[in-house]
Amino acid sequence: MIRKVVVVGGGTAGWMTASYLKAAFGDRISVTLVESGKIGTIGVGEATFSDIRHFFEFLDLKEEDWMPACNATYKLAVRFQDWRGPGHHFYHPFEQMQSVKGFPLTDWWLRGGPTDRFDSDCFVLASLCDAGRSPRHLDGSLFKRGSGDEPLGLTMSEHQGKTQFPYAYHFEAALLAKYLTGYATDRGVRHVIDEISDVRLDDRGWIDHVLAKEHGELHADLFVDCTGFRGLLLNKALKVPFVSYQDTLPNDSAVAMQVPLDMKEFGIRPCTTATAQGAGWIWTIPLFGRIGTGYVYAKDYCTPEEAERTLREFVGPAAAEVEANHIRMRIGRSAQAWQHNCVAIGLSSGFVEPLESTGIFFIHHAIEQLVRHFPDADWHPRLREQYNSAVAHVMDGVREFLVLHYRGAARHDTQYWKDTKTRELPDGLAERIEHWQVQLPDTENVFPHYHGLAPYSYMCVLIGTGAIALRPSPALSLTDDTAARKRFAEIRDKARHLVSTLPSQYEYFTEIRRT
Ligand SMILES: Cc1cc2nc3c(=O)[nH]c(=O)nc-3n(C[C@H](O)[C@H](O)[C@H](O)COP(=O)(O)OP(=O)(O)OC[C@H]3O[C@@H](n4cnc5c(N)ncnc54)[C@H](O)[C@@H]3O)c2cc1C
Numbered sequence: 399m400i401r402k403v404v405v406v407g408g409g410t411a412g413w414m415t416a417s418y419l420k421a422a423f424g425d426r427i428s429v430t431l432v433e434s435g436k437i438g439t440i441g442v443g444e445a446t447f448s449d450i451r452h453f454f455e456f457l458d459l460k461e462e463d464w465m466p467a468c469n470a471t472y473k474l475a476v477r478f479q480d481w482r483g484p485g486h487h488f489y490h491p492f493e494q495m496q497s498v499k500g501f502p503l504t505d506w507w508l509r510g511g512p513t514d515r516f517d518s519d520c521f522v523l524a525s526l527c528d529a530g531r532s533p534r535h536l537d538g539s540l541f542k543r544g545s546g547d548e549p550l551g552l553t554m555s556e557h558q559g560k561t562q563f564p565y566a567y568h569f570e571a572a573l574l575a576k577y578l579t580g581y582a583t584d585r586g587v588r589h590v591i592d593e594i595s596d597v598r599l600d601d602r603g604w605i606d607h608v609l610a611k612e613h614g615e616l617h618a619d620l621f622v623d624c625t626g627f628r629g630l631l632l633n634k635a636l637k638v639p640f641v642s643y644q645d646t647l648p649n650d651s652a653v654a655m656q657v658p659l660d661m662k663e664f665g666i667r668p669c670t671t672a673t674a675q676g677a678g679w680i681w682t683i684p685l686f687g688r689i690g691t692g693y694v695y696a697k698d699y700c701t702p703e704e705a706e707r708t709l710r711e712f713v714g715p716a717a718a719e720v721e722a723n724h725i726r727m728r729i730g731r732s733a734q735a736w737q738h739n740c741v742a743i744g745l746s747s748g749f750v751e752p753l754e755s756t757g758i759f760f761i762h763h764a765i766e767q768l769v770r771h772f773p774d775a776d777w778h779p780r781l782r783e784q785y786n787s788a789v790a791h792v793m794d795g796v797r798e799f800l801v802l803h804y805r806g807a808a809r810h811d812t813q814y815w816k817d818t819k820t821r822e823l824p825d826g827l828a829e830r831i832e833h834w835q836v837q838l839p840d841t842e843n844v845f846p847h848y849h850g851l852a853p854y855s856y857m858c859v860l861i862g863t864g865a866i867a868l869r870p871s872p873a874l875s876l877t878d879d880t881a882a883r884k885r886f887a888e889i890r891d892k893a894r895h896l897v898s899t900l901p902s903q904y905e906y907f908t909e910i911r912r913t
Pocket residue numbers: 406407408409410411412432433434435436437438439440441442443444445446447571592593594595624625626627628630652654692725727743744745746752755756757758759761
């Protein structure tokens with residue numbers, strides 16, 4: 399049996415892994431987490447993807463406990479600002495697409511929607527984001543029985559115990575790592591603060607032990623490399639090559655800031671905002687008490703000094719005293735995330751730029767897969783192969799989805815945006831785009847492996863970014879549209895009702911902190 403695990407790295411990946419393994423296996427395995435006291439964590443990674451709720455549920459952590467401790471807020475969508483042109487915005491919400499007569503509502507919208515906003519015509523969440531609403535009422539409930547809050551298309555019994563919408567969270571990365579440190583060490587994880595100076599291999603080339611400067615040799619059956627972009631165990635010691643995505647996703651740098659803001663004055667938007675810029679885009683992540691913000695750019699088009707200047711101008715006077723953190727990003731994935739007795743999770747395994755907040759989703763997905771494919775003493779190669787292919791498909795699929803944002807953006811104002819229209823595409827995407835122009839994405843014609851993104855996400859990006867011409871299905875011109883018009887009206891009415899009854903995020907979080 400595999401009994402001893404050493405996790406190297408104490409960032410979000412390390413602590414999520416150690417906590418999850420303890421929640422899954424309890425005392426049947428021993429887990430040691432070693433992190434350097436000198437080498438810092440990446441210090442960003444504060445917006446998540448809706449699957450993250452399952453991580454907290456698995457650990458049996460309650461929102462009312464962990465959210466205030468991590469200055470967390472709700473995230474209902476990603477807001478894309480200026481991707482089509484100045485002043486335009488659209489949302490990619492965490493809300494499943496509805497269909498009428500077998501066609502997605504977006505298809506009906508292309509045929510003739512009630513307004514020029516596909517997002518607020520087809521999704522309730524777009525209006526909640528525009529209005530800055532919390533998904534919960536002040537008493538913590540997600541909907542009021544019989545009040546018209548119930549989700550469209552779900553009966554009350556189907557909805558029992560579920561959230562109104564599959565929302566995600568924003569949280570302070572450092573506070574989450576601290577919170578999970580408490581969770582994991584309370585459950586027996588040994589926490590070692592020390593620097594790994596060497597990784598020693600045995601005769602087969604497997605990891606025998608890692609050498610910590612002060613604690614000496616740390617032995618284990620399984621080693622988890624959570625050392626971030628360094629990839630100390632997997633890439634450096636085991637020499638697993640890194641497959642770069644840079645040819646299709648050129649952004650390789652970021653400058654980040656943590657900006658305190660008066661939330662009473664600015665409010666707390668329930669979404670992450672990605673605002674297009676001359677050589678990339680700026681993220682704005684509203685936390686309770688501050689925003690996390692940063693400019694993701696390609697250094698071939700912009701210097702770090704220009705990027706920092708642009709970010710400071712974007713934030714305004716609140717950024718004056720704030721330090722900027724310049725980050726070089728390694729974009730791509732390790733050829734195999736699991737090699738011999740070492741599994742890399744987090745930035746050491748792979749990373750695409752943070753446009754759809756998928757870094758922590760990759761970590762969560764990898765940990766779930768690790769538990770599902772956990773090895774036995776015979777290290778059956780099938781488990782490793784399955785794991786590697788699941789992890790690779792998720793990253794390759796997300797890479798393709800992100801490339802679509804740039805190819806689809808109706809911006810040509812700088813060389814950076816001009817080049818997004820001529821740059822090489824990942825294999826198969828050109829054909830898929832051609833297909834989507836006459837038939838919107840569905841499960842049959844998106845990236846052919848699980849990667850966490852549903853076809854409706856592609857529809858949002860294709861319609862929202864605006865450069866790729868789309869046509870409604872020809873069948874719709876022969877189909878009675880009464881039911882579709884009724885559904886658009888229901889969404890509008892429900893959105894109005896929720897906007898008028900739900901509190902703002904600011905009100906909600908101020909209230910729950912008071913009680
Ligand atoms: C610009 C940017 C923005 C991002 N935004 C998002 C986002 O909004 N949403 C999202 O989901 N993800 C985002 N990510 C990704 C996210 O930040 C990471 O996936 C997440 O923080 C996990 O990082 P990590 O734990 O793998 O690495 P790190 O945070 O870099 O941690 C590495 C750990 O390894 C330790 N270590 C390294 N070398 C040694 C050694 N020799 N000995 C001992 N310990 C060692 C360090 O001390 C540290 O504890 C972003 C990433 C970047 C670059």
